[in-house]
Amino acid sequence: MAGHITGESPIQREPGIANLMSSHKQVLAHAEAQCADKGTKLTQKRKTVLQGLLQTQQAMSAYELADYCRDELGESMPPMSVYRILEFLEGEQLVHKLKLANRFVACVHITCDHKHAVPQFLICEQCHRVSEVSIKESTLRALRNNVETAGFKLASPQIELNCVCDTCAVAG
């Protein structure tokens, strides 16, 4: 197998690649500082994995990320290490796991100061582009109501929605 990334979900590179790169540097620096504050360490490997997610701008599987880090970022990266590292990054809220897609994305709020709100993820079924938005309080409350009426409690208020992004909608 040539790689885990198929023709159907190409890794997108936006035009202003140089700008993106430097913006990623800032995000990584912020993430590193954030870890230092908490007494954890954003090691080289961890930084590379996060960088992979930032650069691809897509929801990536652990195996896809392993390939990407090796092939594009020149850092040997066994899949099992990627899983461990993603677990760490999730704990630091630098990365989110999308259960609907069995994939991972970089948090869009890394450089923000505000507390992380309840995230809502819009996942393009076709290209795995992801938009991380915040649920309106009123909407969340309505959902919570539904849930408790049915005799359940929300375990994780993270909501993930199967979508098609506008680009893919136009193309397909």
Next chain:
Amino acid sequence: MAGHITGESPIQREPGIANLMSSHKQVLAHAEAQCADKGTKLTQKRKTVLQGLLQTQQAMSAYELADYCRDELGESMPPMSVYRILEFLEGEQLVHKLKLANRFVACVHITCDHKHAVPQFLICEQCHRVSEVSIKESTLRALRNNVETAGFKLASPQIELNCVCDTCAVAG
């Protein structure tokens, strides 16, 4: 391995087991008639798989269902057949696939006449009990708004929420 069903998610049997069985018969009959109307066939195997989902009252993986059909319903059932049959049953809206849990449930509306509404699934992380409820139009509209503002379109308005059921909440 002894089976796919672990101690943590035992198959629940409610007290009025005889009543449930007869009610399942009715559901199966209704499902069969519904298929006949559409020119499809609810074969013996398909009926058995659906029966398994009705009896266990839980979200089941294809492999768990294969075991259950063989061990409890006396119908040899290779996992690959289960996948095919589940795909058929999904198409008939007799079964829903929960992507969040990688499991399948029987639709609760099989005996209803009304058109199937947008389903919302509350999934107990601990015991896999599932409640299929309907989203309020206003809530759905609010979500849709969020989605389209972000440049996405809802591909499937099915919403699945990670929950804990009251029984497990009390126990745990």
Next chain:
DNA sequence: TACATAAATGATATGATATATCATATTTAT
């Protein structure tokens, strides 16, 4: 520095969910 300890990473095995493909059996139509 030298050593002990803890943290991070590497490597291997295995489990769990899912798809693809071809063979066989059953049903339906002619």
Next chain:
DNA sequence: ATAAATATGATATATCATATCATTTATGTA
């Protein structure tokens, strides 16, 4: 009776994930 379509069986393989033990690297203390 035969052909075609449908349903099922069987095998291989892809994909996502966890468990475990070995090795390396970083950190703290004598």
